[in-house]
Amino acid sequence: MSVSAPxxxxxxxxxxxxxxxxxxxGLLVMVAIPALNEQRSIGNVIHDVRFQGFECLVVDxxxxxxxxxVARRAGAVVIRHLVPRGQGAALQTAIDWALANSADxxxxxxxxxxxxxxxxPRLLDALTRSDADFALGNRFLGTAVNLSxxxxxxxxxxxxxxxxxxxxxxxxxxxxxxxxxxRGAAVIHLSHDSMAHASEILDQIAKSGLRWxxxxxxxxxxxxxVAKGQRSVAFVAILVDLLMARLQR
Amino acid sequence: MIGQVVLSVPLTxxxxxxxxxxKRSWVGIAIAVVTxxxxxxxxxxxxxxxxxxxxxxxxxxxLLAYLFVGLLLLVQLSVHLKDRQQQQVVTKLIRVIAxxxxxxxxxxxxxxEVPVVDGxxxxxxxxxxxxxxxxxxxxxxxxxxxx
Numbered sequence: 001m002s003v004s005a006p007x008x009x010x011x012x013x014x015x016x017x018x019x020x021x022x023x024x025x026g027l028l029v030m031v032a033i034p035a036l037n038e039q040r041s042i043g044n045v046i047h048d049v050r051f052q053g054f055e056c057l058v059v060d061x062x063x064x065x066x067x068x069x070v071a072r073r074a075g076a077v078v079i080r081h082l083v084p085r086g087q088g089a090a091l092q093t094a095i096d097w098a099l100a101n102s103a104d105x106x107x108x109x110x111x112x113x114x115x116x117x118x119x120x121p122r123l124l125d126a127l128t129r130s131d132a133d134f135a136l137g138n139r140f141l142g143t144a145v146n147l148s149x150x151x152x153x154x155x156x157x158x159x160x161x162x163x164x165x166x167x168x169x170x171x172x173x174x175x176x177x178x179x180x181x182x183r184g185a186a187v188i189h190l191s192h193d194s195m196a197h198a199s200e201i202l203d204q205i206a207k208s209g210l211r212w213x214x215x216x217x218x219x220x221x222x223x224x225x226v227a228k229g230q231r232s233v234a235f236v237a238i239l240v241d242l243l244m245a246r247l248q249r
Numbered sequence: 250m251i252g253q254v255v256l257s258v259p260l261t262x263x264x265x266x267x268x269x270x271x272k273r274s275w276v277g278i279a280i281a282v283v284t285x286x287x288x289x290x291x292x293x294x295x296x297x298x299x300x301x302x303x304x305x306x307x308x309x310x311x312l313l314a315y316l317f318v319g320l321l322l323l324v325q326l327s328v329h330l331k332d333r334q335q336q337q338v339v340t341k342l343i344r345v346i347a348x349x350x351x352x353x354x355x356x357x358x359x360x361x362e363v364p365v366v367d368g369x370x371x372x373x374x375x376x377x378x379x380x381x382x383x384x385x386x387x388x389x390x391x392x393x394x395x396x
Contacts, residue, residue: 059347079347089340097348193340247276248330 029054029124030103034090035111036061039070041224046074048117049109057098058111059090067111088197092190099185106185110176114225119217123179126215133184134205134212136170137177142216146226154235161239162199166206170214174198177217184210195234196241256291260284263320266327276327283323287316 031054035042046056056076060068062084072078079097081090091108098106107123109115115137123135139147140155158173176198180188187208190197205212264284270277290297290313297309306312 079351081343081347083343085340085343089344093344093347096344097351100348191337193336244330244333247326248274248333 027104028102029105029107029120030094030098030101031056031107031109031120032091032094032098033058033071033076033109033111034061034087034094035059035063035067035071036084036087036090037063037065037067038111038228039063039065039067041113042067042111043070043074045109045111045113045115045117046071046076049120050075052117052120054107054117054120057094059094059097061085061087061090086193086197087195088190088200089193091197092188095185095188095190099182103185104182105179106182107179108176110225112225112228113222114220115177116218116220119177119215120179122217123177123215126213127179127181130213131211132213133181133208133210135179135215136172136212137175137217137219138170138172138214139175139217139219140172141214143218144221145218146221147219148221148226151221158199158235162202165199165242166203168202168206168212170202172214173202175217175219177219184208192241192245194237194241196238196245199238199242200245253291257288260288260291263324264288266324270327274327274330276323276330280320280323280327283316283320287313287320290316 031049033042033045033049033056035058038045042058046058049056056071056074058068058071058076058078060071060078060080062081068078068080079093081093094108095106105124105127107120109117109120119137119142123137126132126135144152155172155174159170162168162170162173174195178201184205187210188201188204190200192200264281267277267280267282267284271281290300290309294309297312301307301309301312304312306315
């Protein structure tokens with residue numbers, strides 16, 4: 001599907017967005033932000049995204065702080081999980097809701113401030129230019145500010161793992177900044193609630209046969225983002241999770 | 250003989266568990282197969298000795314120990330996979346509650362559209378607060394107490 005010619009689908013009898021202004025007239029772009037206890041950063045993240053002219057959909061994954069309230073006050077649509085279920089679960093909730101509310105493009109965005117809203121137009125341009133259904137943010141083609149050497153090595157190992165398991169010739173993996181068309185989002189059905197969902201998304205993209213493209217983006221590894229982000233040992237948990245999913249079949 | 254009977258009782262239970270699970274998962278089949286093999290070696294010790302020697306696993310007791318450990322791991326894997334399935338069901342439930350709750354709030358706040366005032370997107374939530382599914386739990390608990 002071309003981004004400039006979105007699929008016409010039956011409108012769900014629920015919320016219909018009427019953005020005040022849109023960076024892409026005629027195209028409903030929804031920026032999905034899964035958040036867990038991000039009251040400190042979520043306000044600024046939403047402000048930056050809305051400043052670019054995009055609507056924010058925050059899925060509060062059962063935060064115990066004021067994340068949802070801060071997000072609502074910042075102008076985002078907020079959906080709350082009853083209890084924390086993980087980033088993957090929150091992302092799938094966002095995708096389901098966005099599809100039910102006629103979103104043409106869904107952008108996934110982290111709540112900890114490591115992504116830059118100015119990269120979103122680049123992702124959308126890449127979708128349009130390449131007639132692709134997925135635009136995957138790539139920090140190695142772009143910039144990774146304050147990326148530690150150990151994480152760099154782990155991410156490189158992740159890239160090779162993804163290449164072997166999916167056959168996709170990607171050069172970055174586990175990057176939460178990505179855009180997908182409506183058709184692309186419809187093939188994503190995340191069963192991994194935890195961080196392994198990032199690998200699962202790539203796996204499902206590969207199986208869908210839909211076109212994808214990598215886009216240079218900037219990732220800021222701020223002190224806050226590093227503290228909130230996953231530890232290096234989490235990669236072991238991700239590998240175990242992926243293995244268990246295969247055994248479950 | 251007594252020892253063989255004592256070992257056979259839990260093994261039969263595990264065999265039954267594996268058979269029941271075999272309809273859902275390949276792990277159940279594996280459990281059933283390994284359990285049958287273990288039962289065989291428990292009741293035919295001579296064959297166990299020959300097999301242990303062939304596989305260079307020491308004595309027949311070593312072979313049985315390996316089989317019991319293997320069975321334990323398979324049962325643990327089966328339980329883990331069942332738990333994983335349950336967790337996925339819980340996530341789906343949480344998602345339905347979150348999305349449907351949000352939709353109900355939107356409808357109550359004025360039909361099928363999010364209220365728009367002066368072109369500004371407004372929160373469709375009742376009384377200006379965020380839809381919080383935890384209210385359902387609180388309200389439900391309150392009702393029960395009243396009853």
